[in-house]
Amino acid sequence: MWIHKWERDRRKGVDSPIPTQVVSNEEFIPRPQTGQQRQWERLIGELADQKSRKLGMSRRDYLRSSMGMATAFLAANMVYGPYWDVEAAETTEADAAQEKWPKGEYFIIDVQTHFTDGFALGFRSADFVRDMGFQLKDDADAYSFTNYVKEIFFDSETSLGVISGVPGREIDKSRAGKILEGRDRRGGILPSWLMSRRKNELNALAGCQRTLCQGNCAPNHYWDRTKNAPDFPALYDQMEREVKTYGIDSWKWYCHTDPGRSGNGFRLDDEKMAYPFYERSKQLGLKVFSVHKGYASQSRTLGHMAHPGDVEKAALDHPDLTFIIYHSAMKHGTTEPEFKEPGYFDPETGDFAWHADLMKIKQRNPEMKNVYCEIGSAFGTLAIAHPVMCQHLIGKNIKNYGVDHVLWGTDCLWWGSPQWVIDAFKRFQISDELCDKFGYEKLTQEDKAKIFGLNAARIYGIDVEAERRAFPNDALSKLKTAYLQQGGQRDNTAYGWVRADV
Amino acid sequence: MSQTDRLRSCKAIPALRPVAIKLHVKCIKRAALNLLNAFGVPAMVAIVCAIVFGDDAPERVVKLPAAVDPAAWGGDHVHQPMPQFITGDECLFCHRTNIGTTWPRNRHFLTLRSADPKSPALIALRENPSTREFADQVQFLLGGNHQNRFLRRTPDYGRLEILSASWTPPHGGKAGRLARTDAPHWDDQTFGKSCAGCHASGVDSQTLAFSAISLDCFTCHGDVDLEHSKDGKLAILSPQRRDPPRVVVSICGQCHIRSGTSRSSGRAYPNNFVAGDNLFRDFQVDWSDKHLDRLEPIERHILENVRDVALFEKNDLDCLSCHAVHEQSTEKHQQLAERAICNNCHLPDQPKAKTRPLGGRRIRLCGY
Structure with missing residues (x-):
């Protein structure tokens, strides 16, 4: 039998600020709590009882406070190992968490943020989001640019967001041959023209640089069916439009999609398709290529082209270009069935599918400096679903590519405001055991500052100090202050369904 | 067991039909004479139909409503440019979890x-x-x-x-x-x-x-408007939309009717069919009982159901009543109340697991 999580919690006297078991959205059978989850939940209850009594608070009020949140992280460490940075004082002193984790401590550049052109995608009510107990609006407004500004900039500490592309291509001309503009160019759920327009609007509003944007154009988007090859004149026209007219800051490629109906995807190391694009892009002065790798189920027949095996040659052949590998090439997300298949993750080596291949590229080519690992929808999901894999993800990225080559991304607002991911990374740490066994380094505050934003600032040419000076007085900061003063809050509220018999 | 029951049970297996007829020829003659004497020519015709066409033949011959012109409704895309449809990879960007994870194992993909x-x-x-x-x-x-x-x-x-x-x-x-x-x-x-x-x-x-x-989402869902993210009814065959059976059988029939011919192209597959079109404006099919009875059970099952909808406007059952395409599930199939068309494959009064053996003429168009 299924019951509401809150009802089960009430029956069991549980009131955790962090979901301690997978919560269902009614569309799948909730998985029973594991032994560790039960232990975690019991510990939260016991610790909260003790501490709230000492403080003269109700347990419910206590668990809703920053001290309650710290208690949940502390209990998690007691069960899974010390991968959350939390001190006992934070569980009894309300100001301790604020002192230790002050807002604005880091300059955060989120290189993977999205909204849509008014389309509801269903992501915000995805199993994984609900598993974390978040109740997010999932209608078209929730995916709008307005909500993007609220969730990215008002509800989180994100300093600068890169509006990141999704698969889709623009149509350049009408059937009558007329050059199309704006919405007439179509271009999918988040077209290049729209990313550019919103970037310019927001930066103009703010009075400083708060957003960057990407362009969706890719080598197989315009196809000459007679030659069965890229329609280079059309492709170059679109490239020029995106760089010169739209002012994009990076390309966003999905090698495993085919919006131009070319009949295939493309590889980064394809000398006939990708290399001419690189050369043209260099001529246009744009040298940043953000590439989706991993999450292979997003393609009907071309999922294999999301494998990072083509990064090596492309990066070596073009040392003057920057390749940002999104999702760190993690092949399957935590909610995909393949994630739990034997062999996907090897606890002996810490390797998991396709991420390991990305790591080997760097191991083979230690001199290669132009490949970066982005951690959107990889760090956050693993932190909740598989803390050990999460430590391997960050540990290996840093060990192989260097802490200067790991980039912060969240894939939000697909998953609501990114603040929960930011909070998690602030507290995240790699355990002594894994450091000893696999040669990982403990993360320092300096490391986190690089990952959170300094690395991306270097790639995108952002003057962090200038931005820091400008931010407090920009219009966005003033609006945020007003919003918070009026009681504005994130709507990350736990709810959902769990098994009644656990 | 009565003579009729025995006859039916034997007739139910096409390969044994000639043997059954031979063995029971005396019974048939006797029964035919009795019927002829008692009820006249119609009853005689009925029993002859039963022998020739099998269990459900009398229903088809007697009960079907008048046929309509299957090409009378809707439109088609013959000689029109192929729509600039959204490709499946773009669809799976959003439908990655509900479809993307299972599609690689779906027969429509694996084809x-x-x-x-x-x-x-x-x-x-x-x-x-x-x-x-x-x-x-x-x-x-x-x-x-x-x-x-x-x-x-x-x-x-x-x-x-x-x-x-x-x-x-x-x-x-x-x-x-x-x-x-x-x-x-x-x-x-x-x-x-x-x-x-x-x-x-x-x-x-x-x-x-x-x-x-292989089969892109376009094949069954057509040229989908992105606005379907706000209004699911805009996507053909979406759960929020109840497409008429004639639309459904046109979509499934574009490939699963393997005995048709495009009038405009002469090919064995439809000419530029787009989901939502009326397949039968251009795709010619032999709907006759004679043709159906020559088909092996699965082919007959498909064509008979499509015919029921397209010609006889029997709208209580279409392909999706039993077949869950994305899930490849038999759950809907098993839940459905028994009706005549089940006997295309199942044996009446027999356990459901027992189905008719393959028989009849195979369509040689391809090997499935």
Whole structure:
């Protein structure tokens, strides 16, 4: 039998600020709590009882406070190992968490943020989001640019967001041959023209640089069916439009999609398709290529082209270009069935599918400096679903590519405001055991500052100090202050369904 | 058991029908004479139909309403440009979890798939001396349980070549085997002319070029408007929309009716069909009882259901009443109340697991 999580919690006297078991959205059978989850939940209850009594608070009020949140992280460490940075004082002193984790401590550049052109995608009510107990609006407004500004900039500490592309291509001309503009160019759920327009609007509003944007154009988007090859004149026209007219800051490629109906995807190391694009892009002065790798189920027949095996040659052949590998090439997300298949993750080596291949590229080519690992929808999901894999993800990225080559991304607002991911990374740490066994380094505050934003600032040419000076007085900061003063809050509220018999 | 029941149970197995008739010829004669004496010619006709057509023949002959013109409604895209449809990869960006994770195992996807070098078909091709040289050239496999074909891309857009040799997978205790291995060669015509319409998507009937391997979302959902994210009813066959049975059978029938011909192209697959079109404005089908009765059970099952909807406007049942396409589930199938069309495959008054053996004339268009 299924019951509401809150009802089960009430029956069991549980009131955790962090979901301690997978919560269902009614569309799948909730998985029973594991032994560790039960232990975690019991510990939260016991610790909260003790501490709230000492403080003269109700347990419910206590668990809703920053001290309650710290208690949940502390209990998690007691069960899974010390991968959350939390001190006992934070569980009894309300100001301790604020002192230790002050807002604005880091300059955060989120290189993977999205909204849509008014389309509801269903992501915000995805199993994984609900598993974390978040109740997010999932209608078209929730995916709008307005909500993007609220969730990215008002509800989180994100300093600068890169509006990141999704698969889709623009149509350049009408059937009558007329050059199309704006919405007439179509271009999918988040077209290049729209990313550019919103970037310019927001930066103009703010009075400083708060957003960057990407362009969706890719080598197989315009196809000459007679030659069965890229329609280079059309492709170059679109490239020029995106760089010169739209002012994009990076390309966003999905090698495993085919919006131009070319009949295939493309590889980064394809000398006939990708290399001419690189050369043209260099001529246009744009040298940043953000590439989706991993999450292979997003393609009907071309999922294999999301494998990072083509990064090596492309990066070596073009040392003057920057390749940002999104999702760190993690092949399957935590909610995909393949994630739990034997062999996907090897606890002996810490390797998991396709991420390991990305790591080997760097191991083979230690001199290669132009490949970066982005951690959107990889760090956050693993932190909740598989803390050990999460430590391997960050540990290996840093060990192989260097802490200067790991980039912060969240894939939000697909998953609501990114603040929960930011909070998690602030507290995240790699355990002594894994450091000893696999040669990982403990993360320092300096490391986190690089990952959170300094690395991306270097790639995108952002003057962090200038931005820091400008931010407090920009219009966005003033609006945020007003919003918070009026009681504005994130709507990350736990709810959902769990098994009644656990 | 009465004579009639015995006769029915024997007739139910087509292969045994001649034997049944021979064994019971005396009974039939006696019964026919009795009926003729008691009720006259109509009863005599009924029993003859029962012998010739089987259990449900009387229902078809007697009860069907008057036929309508199946081409009378809707439109088509014959001779029109292929729509600039959203490709499946764009669809799966959003539908990654509910569809993307299961689609690689769906038969509609697997109908044409990347060739796995470790598959038994490829291993057999590699081990056979006459076909060995072709094994490394194979890029795709076509087909399922009955027959597999080997394919590769050509330099031209949207074209595949098919190898003359084929593979019959192991079945019923028989080992898998290669066929037509004499003088193996690549054929650059057959796929486009005969196979592309149902094993690829967005086929241009003029050039025979396709725009996507296997079945893209476009095949069943048509040229979907992105606004469907706000209003699911805008996408054909979406759960929020109840498409009329005639639309459903047109969509499924574009490939599963394997005995039709496009009037405009002359090909065995529809000409530029787009989900939502009326398939039968251009796709000619022999609806006659005579044709149906020659088909093997599964083919007959499909065509009979489509005919019920398209010609006789029996709208209580269409393909989706029983078949859950994305889930490949039999749950809906099992939940459905029993009705006459079930007897295309199942035996009346028998356990449901017991189905009719394959029989009748196979359509030789392809191997499924």
